[in-house]
Amino acid sequence: MSKSSEPPAPSEPSRSSAEDGATGREAEVLAARRASLDRLGRDRAFAINLRSVLDVDEPTSTRAIREAHPDLAPDTTTAERFVVAGRVVLKRDLGKLKFLTIRDRDGDLQLVFAEASLPEDRFAELDEVDLGDIIGADGYVATTRTGELSIFVERWAMLTKALRPLPGKWHGLQDPDLQQRRRYLHLISDDTPRRYVLARAAALRTMRRVLDARGFVEFEGPILQAVAGGANARPFTTHHRALDIDLKLRISLELYLKRMLVGGLERVYELGRNFRNEGIDREHNPEFSMLEAYQAYGDYYTMMELSETLVVECCHAVNVVMGRDPDDLIIPSRGRELDLSPPFERVTILGSVSEATGEDLSLDRPDLPAIAERHGVEVDDEWGPGKVVQELFEKLVEPTIWRPTFVCDFPREVSPLARPHRGDPALTEHFDLVAGAVELVTAFSELTDPIEQRAKFELQQQMKEVFGDEVHPMDEEFLRALEHGMPPAGGMGMGVDRLLLVLTDAASLRDLIMFPSQRPEGG
Template identity: 45%
Template sequence: MTNDKASGDEAIPEQDEAAQARALSEQQRIRREKLAKLQAEGRDPFAVVKFDQTHHSAQIKAEFERLENAPVSVAGRIMSFRDIGKASFVDLQDRDGRVQIYVNADELGAEDYARVKTYDMGDLVGIEGFVFKTRRGEISVHAKKVSLLAKALEPLPEKFHGLKDPELRYRRRYLDLVMNSQVMDTFKKRTAIIRAVREYLDERGYLEVETPVLSTIASGAAARPFVTKSNALNLQLFLRIATELYLKRCIVGGMERVYEMGKDFRNEGIDIRHNPEFTMIELYQAFADYNDMMELCENLVAFAAVKATGSTKVNYQGTEIEFAAPWRRLTMIDAVRTNGGPDFSTVRGDEEARELAKSLGLGEELKKKLSDCSRGDILNAAFEKFAEKNLVQPTFIIDYPTEISPLTKQKPGDPTMTERFEAFVYGREVANAYSELNDPIIQLDRFQQQLRERELGDDEAYMLDEDFVSSLEVGMPPTGGMGIGIDRIVMFLTDAYSIRDVILFPTMKPQEG
């Protein structure tokens, strides 16, 4: 139970103590008593400030031939305790895994050995000893000295079944990490992927920059923002939904190649593919177009796949996915046509498209009233209905309708289409890129069209950013830009079913209150 009562209430403490004693489980109470006893003996584990850890578990196992009989110091958490009388076997878990520790009364002396036997699973200990192999052939550390480095006042989850309850796993991720080694592996891979992305771009002359999370306009994407407030400025602010407009200002300023990898925030639904805060990389390259972005995308993701998993081929939820370049390229119109949908290349104008939408029963896919929909809206809806779910192997869908791409340059010779692509894997969008619109007059027109959409009730239409338009008036070179959803890439490379399995602390409702 939370206790939110105001401080300074002198009458309550005694009741609090009683209440707390009652709230403690038998096991918690016993561990606190053990701690108190150690403290009374001048052996407070929480007073220890340092332990010299010379080796990790994995290294001892990998280099046993060289390390046999050598002195080592290892540190970690007690994960199991097999007491066989005057000797015990302890499984010690550190960052890399586990190594068995052998302790016996002869080596430690009766008094110290008796004290070690009072240590609990979950306690953090440091071991000084030497490497050996047991009769059963397990590489172990024979302890000459055992130091308690921190006491666990709460028992660990059950050693065989571990921690399974998804609610507890997400809320108390530290327990999940301790108990489930594949969870630790997933987050190590996440780090490897992020490091690989940075390495790939840094080597190609990209400058990593940081742009505002807080601003008065949340633009650059179609999404509802989180709202917050500055006390100092007495001003309503939004958390960013994209970094696009600031990064393009950097291109205007002459940085030529920039990227930012960080959190975006979208105030929308939460499910296995969406967390309100998520990690996105956006990158921009002057004098490049969307074809360059396609090559960059497929090579970057393949590079990250190799760095994280050792291969471009991964198994995702039972389906083999090949990330090696080149990825299939398919226009949106062809994707609809070849997946059982109509041929939009023969559809002229909004009215004809609306008739087609009616005959196809495209109701659910449309985001607004049919009478407000343009040919581009309907093509996009048909794509989502017919094609999207079939795009299992990495595929670039190219050439998006102008109406749904307000920051994108039109295709030369076809003003209804833009030089934009999205990359799909397993039916899910993982990247979005385009030849950036750099004509400030057309950009202003497109924003004004978005404002009309907003008036029609689309609260996700892009907000007008006048300073961004001003920056384009200064002159932005022709530029290719791309956004990649990092969490989704991590999901594919770690075979994660839910986005919550690749975010250490996913957004959860408080349990009480």
């Protein structure tokens, strides 16, 4: 076997294992892989594409080969020839026979290399193949004596030499911090995060399909905003050098979508990222995905029907990825079963809190703060009764709601963008959809009265001393748009990550977000 002494290019110096901080066995492995690279030569270790080495533009997928040969008997050879490619995840050496298992996006497939079928130097060069390398192979479909569907290889090529090893075969990548920090390794060694990626893609396709079929138009609003509105949350800030102004990363999609309603786009939605400079837990991450949709001439009842349809349709789509019956709406969740069958239940927030406290609660009860404190809610002196009711709901009721439930008619105090309730002006036409004890959707009959909207914004500013940045800002440009007239409308916001949390039975949003925010390693 020829050996190459080609030195690394000056612009890309080869680092020693010591420079990588590796010691002991790890340093030996890294050094061995560098030596293998030197023997192969860089030009052969990193192919420009598949055609340059195996004369095809794309490999055949392992799934296509398996689906085309579902019942091939043991020890059978076919005349069908394919080129395949993937990452080497298993090696066996039986002398004159070598077995490599490769993995592509669809699964694993065994490659069989016989000394008699390959040139001597190409068979010997298989010794340079390590676990983690990406190779291509050209050969015939056959089965081994044990019935394993395989490609019996007549040509092969190194496509990418891996200079670092994969996680251990049996233990994989067990440290949750490393799983998130080095998600690429987690994806290689564990099928679960791969399923989460596919589940997200399936859910997003489904959301777009449902909305597009109803005549909604997808829109992309600005991420950098002078006024970050649409929610009560603390924003991230940055500075725009060219304009010499401070800007904020958006915390919501809402206010620009409403501008589109003013402009005549009567059904509009956005799927995008929001950013909130807040804490991290199972259901919260500073960077997260939202769907928001607005429908002119609808209301919060319209949004209930839309939300219900989206949840059910996304469940069907995610079931396929997770290996469940596509039609099954009873899914596993946190060790229990969760039934997503429509119609979803409907309760009022005051009714649910009254049931939880054993009190007949109303917003005009003077002892509301005392009742809240008896149930473990620390009440701020500046809170109004609506805020007290909301805090009671979040502490006592929301964690207990399992079956999908529309919690309706929130107090005006905590719903600055919602229309007053048509039957009780102290409340708003605002619902939250909760399932599996997770809030999935918030929706309103939208407030279109610019005078009342201004008054609500002004009230929020009065609360700024108490709640700091977590109040809705005054947005004069949005108010100006409302003054031109926005049609009556229903609007909803669905947390994409939270919906996937429920539909996939993941442990945390940080398992679903492939590269969540983290401190620097060692920091």
